[in-house]
Amino acid sequence: MEKFHGHEIFVQLLRLLLLLLLSLQCLSSDYTPPSKYFINCGSSSTISDTTRTFVGDVSSDSFTLSPKPEAVEDSSPSPATSQLYRTARLFRSPSSYEFEIDQFGIYLVRLHFFPFSSPTDLFTALFDVSVSGLPLLLHNFTVQNTSNLPLIKEFLLTINISKFIVKFEPSQESSFAFVNAIELFIAPDSFIPHSALLVTRKGGKNSSYKGLLSRVLQKIHRVNVGGREIEHDSDTLWRNWVPDDTFLFNRSTARNKSYDQPIQYQEGQSEYNYSDRNIAPDNVYSTAKEMNTNKGDQLQFFNISWGFNVTKNATHLLRVHFCDITSASLSVSPWINLYINSIFSRNIKIITLAVPFYLDFVVVSDNSGLLNISIGPHRDSPVNNSFLNGLEIMEIMEELGSVSMENESKKKTTPLLVGLVVGGLALVCIVTVVLSLRSKCRKEKPAEASHWLPVTVDGGLSSHSRVYEATIHGSPVPHLNLGLKIPFAEIQSATKNFSGKLLVGKGGFGKVYQGTLRNGMKVAVKRSQPGHGQGLPEFQTEILVLSKIRHRHLVSLIGYCDERNEMILVYEFMQKGTLRNHLYDSDLPCLSWKQRLEICIGAARGLHYLHTGSEGGIIHRDIKSTNILLDDDFVAKVADFGLSRSGLPNQTHVSTAVKGTFGYLDPEYFRTQQLTDKSDVYSFGVVLLEVLCARPVINPSLPREQMNLAEWVMVWQKKGLLEQVIDPLLVGKVNLNSLRKFGESAEKCLKEDGTDRPTMGDVVWDLEYAFQLQQTAMQREPLEDSTNDAASTFPFPTIQRYPSYSLSTSDIHGPKRRDDSSERTESEVFSQLRIDNGR
Template sequence: MEDQPLILLLFLVFFSSYQLPSSAYTLPDKYFINCGSNIDINITSRTYVGDMNSGHVSFTEQNSYVVDKKPASNTPSALYQTARIFRKKSSYNFKIDSNGSYLVRLHFFGLSNLRTAVFNVSASGFLLLHNFTIQNSDKTAVIKEFILSIPIGEFSIHLVPQGSSFAFVNAIEVFPAPPDFINDEHSNDQKGILPQALHTIHRINVGGPTLTPENDTLLRTWLPDDPYLYNVHTAINKQDLSAQPNYMAPVNKFIAPAPVYMSAKEMNIDTSRQSNNFNVTWSYDVTRNARHLVRVHFCDIVSPSLSNFQFLLYIDNYLSKEINPYQTTGQLATPFYVDFVVVSDDSGFMNISIGPDSRSLVKTAFLNGVEIMEMMRESDFVKSKQKPVFVIVVPVVLGVGGLVLVCIFGGLLFIILRSKKLKSIETPEGLPLTAYKGSTHSNRKKSQQSTRSREGTTNASPVPDLNLGLKIPFFEIQLATSNFDTKLLIGKGGFGDVYRGTLRTGIRVAVKRSKPGSGQGLPEFQTEIMILSRIRHLHLVSLIGYCDEMSEMILVYEFMEKGTLREHLYNSELPCLSWKQRLEICIGAARGLNYLHRGATGGIIHRDVKSTNILLDENLVAKVADFGLSRSGPPDQSHVSTVVKGTFGYLDPDYFRTQQLTEKSDVYSFGVVLLEVLCARPAIDPTLPMDQVNLAEWGMLYKKKGLLEQILDPSIKPQINPNSLRKFADMAEKCLEEDAADRPTMSDVAWDLEYALQLQQTAVVQEPHEDSTTNVSGMLLLPVIQRLPSMTAQFQSDDTSIIRPEGDSCSLLSTGEVFSQLRIDDAR
């Protein structure tokens, strides 16, 4: 008991002495320099000493100064009434008496003809400004802020006129930053942050007003976020400026002032809306292909009471981080921040988003502040052209318990506890989306928590089976389509409008957008994503990504240059397809459908096969599209009871009668497509006589009468070899059998179409006056590939061979070769 007072005394002494250095920091008095003047002026409680009066600052003599004795009414401050001009390479020299990080600010204002100046500024071996000019700055001062690590001794700022121009500066600030203002933790063999020069590009008070040096602890300016917000309707301002944040070490008022933490943007949740699954996104202009330190500030002023919830933070499309305010701080209105080092891509923009986490009971997200600082390269202003990949993540907050233990046990235990709290978020692994530069792979092992955090590359989806790696932010799609410019509209369908677009990486895409807010087509939208995200095939259109933010339902596909098959058959000014081209297109579509039926996991029935859902790329390679009505099930499943859906004219009558869906329903629809290809007319044409309205009925009637040649497309009639036509027509007839059990499989269809192509290529093409006997001998010259009956043929589920057009000929590719060319491991 006698030892207790001594222990208590030691504890109090240790606690009082163990104050983080930042808490004892006060804004220094030097150096604040009024350039080109012998007058000291007081601005924002700081005295800016005239550079001719300062005994601790010197500058070289190749200079002159100007004094605007009658300052213009548009001069924003007395600080900008004078400037020092340098005609030759010159410098300001400062005496530094302590090591550490320093804030360096340079002020420029266009007095007289100073806007014509072009010059460089360098310091500590870094080129801070290159070919700098303020020509575009009208009535506004330009303040450039840098954070530099400066040793004891002389510190020089060099100003170098370019060409025949000159250099100038109105004011300079050089003063020590608070200790631990920049955290120097790093991982792997990356350089730390402190040895580098940081150039502040953006400092944003999210959800709040402009903060000027008068109300900032380090004389900083914080700008409002609204000009950077991509969609102003996605967020609302939250403010509690009457309260004070609960600062907890190592966060203090010098990291960010109270107004930053007591204002925020929160998701604009609409309780009347069924889904509020969207992101709030800000887009900032940054230096291309350069490393940036990104600091994001959080303080929960949006929750009415303590609640355990988390949300997701995204930087561009390759970094995601789970934010859990109460795991971090344990109480309301307690500030914390997270630092990231991110390499920008070549777009010139960096996008920062917040969105809900599907695992959280509370579906909201908030953000208080953002700072973006470019990391200057030493002695080199040319930025690295490396691919964008974030490098370091440095979380920098501690819990209350950790701080108490620090006070008791000292620095060692502090470090141990802190290291347990820190989380290193690494590059998301295995993201399938290659449309965005920066979706790279990391070889490092991920912890369970970081694995969970990257499940939503853009944000969590209300449908758990959707491939979140394919999510694309809405603002990216707006950029790609010039905000859905009607000039880029290339089609309309039941789901919505289709636009041509170009992603920021130059990849061309087709963007299918449902009518915003309609709520129609959600099951089809989800089905298409779930199916296309798990299948890949040469003859199936690839899904690049999707967006389901707010009320939007958008699908992004690879762009098919030649449009739909129907557009090349009738009612179009496009060039007519040859018979050989039509055969190759039908073969490709059949192989795509066969892969759906037999090769895809679980087996998939398309349920909406038609000529508008067969797309053609620039080489006229066919790809089946539009899987919104598709159904999946085990391959051996004979039928699926389902509400009848499809397109009139293509609909399987057996399916319509029994409501039992099988893969043979696709076969029937494909038979209608074969007749479209043959006759170049729609499946349903109500303008024709009653007996001709339905193509399937009309075509089969003429086929059975032996009059099929009478209804052929006249443009291809002279090209068709009769044996090729006969094989093609026989297959179409089998596909259109009334009883589904009598129809062939898609593998049979593909094989017989391939046979029809061989007949067309090998036989002598007859002239219009010749009869079919001319071609019989040609048939005998074929390799022995015929099989009878074709109904017994079965392709393996891995598609043992695929015919792919190459110029005017076709080559046989093994499945392995096809998938090798697709580079399936890197697809999408």
């Protein structure tokens, strides 16, 4: 926008245009409602509603029920009773459902209870419910005889294992358990934050509650403020929202407000969390409670207050939903004070109209068992009003973590646990001997550089944990997720003993194999090799980082193996390989400009989540086109977190030795050795140019002025002639407005001073705008984005195609020409140029 100084009218027009573009699309997350698991318990029948199909648990082969308990059926069903609640599964001894999990992340678990008439009085049931590796979800649970049936208990938890068990167990020998239906399905990415502002019994405004993703959340209240009940078929996640009237302290203080225009969902960066239809449905945001004020009395300031029953002395996640449907314009939009338990307040300034957003808080309840929420106008508010659209309260079940591997095989986990406990003393003795034998070697070399002993097919050698070895040698790695450990024998089987036919990649870390686990899941197996760049610290870092983050655009860690001096990481398999392979040095079809934009947007979203959605933030430190992988649908996912560093709270940078890959490395980081998240932004800017030009970032075979991609392209960008260096395979296929916006985004990423670079959230916004410009033909003023759409039809000049060479170490045979020539040049010497173990 710097070009438009002195042209305020154009600035305003552009802002209006951007808002219009955003309003024309639904910027909800890329979430497809799942088809499993929805279980009709105690029945062989399949029951379908408008969006879900509940499968009978008698004969289904998609999950396992063991042992086979008895089924009961309603002896005198009411015509008004749903078919789903006319049967139940009854458990007189411990029994469980085992589900195959093919996608890791946050899951919703719903248990349906409807005690109907049967020879066994279901109201007398008393039982516990637990899930894999976690303490009880329900303890001594019974269903009360009330009119509020069916009773649905809902939980949110993180699942990162391939087999997940829901277990029912009678609390007493004479008792029993039952369930009518079960739902188990994955939630959208980033549905639950990793941390939220903590509100203690004394208030407090500066501390955060961290680790939400490692907790189990139980839904307590879900309220549609100012509106009617929302039933499950009007919600993308099949949730029920109840009206708020019964929770109001004084109904005369509030009145309902409704809105009959489309809700304007929005993405991007804001001090609040922009919402989408998966966070809450339209019906929540199109209704609200506002102050019931007398318009003639502008001094009448008061609060609207609600009270909710919660568990005493417990911790709860509170999510409040806002969408300004009360104001005619921003000049009369209220500034709202939100109060929690009368001891905490938050000022909320409305920045857009009809755009929904939400705020998350973790609230510690007191002995009263009541959580009070109030809203009122800020004293400086332009208008005497306040409003609220929705509210959710979820109890944080303390001492619960993400699901472990305990259920994978009792024959495997029991020896593991026994071995860890009983063999502890023996291990200490062994370690003492090993320490004495290796102390001299370790003084001369880092632990990760030690030579590894060969591994035989039949097992051979030591089976102790390499990660544990590093811990006892003085490099402790706390909180490693032991539930992710995969036996070496299973990895051997999955890769057919590391068959060369299954080799899909090589690089500084070692080799990558395609494999298939026993449950049928296809995986990528990264096996580090002695003398290669993958060291023990990188191995540990990757496990720690990937075990606590989940996102659609970050490659998921399935597990790891550290037996027998091995360092093996197992990831989800990405069928389309690396982004670089689709740009040059391969025979793969050319990516369209739309595909390239979508890939860049996806990678930027993943990186943005890495910077902002994890505890303290995580800096990747090795962003490049070979670390952006594509699945079968060309969805981009950021990979390889071995060099990652946690961003430290309250610090502007992390002082650290320079690591990365030559050509992508942030010059400011190289110069100062001070790492920030803006170092990733610089590297991503280089990737954007690599996508644009389809050539390596460093190519010594080209003339000196063209050798460095970033320097060369920025010369043309500053001239306003970016089309001169575009990939010739895209000539005539790119809208020049989209190209200009893309170039501006890359230029901002590559600013010399890191403080001048945008955040990854800003980059996502710019790229989405470039995508919209490519998608939508618009007549524009000459000064808008430097050109109008008519210019996009102009022919591109003839551009000489220089042979391009790969500088990636993932190709052990050296670089290849794009024109398939086998000629080798001195440029191959530079293909191995790295910066201190950059991979």
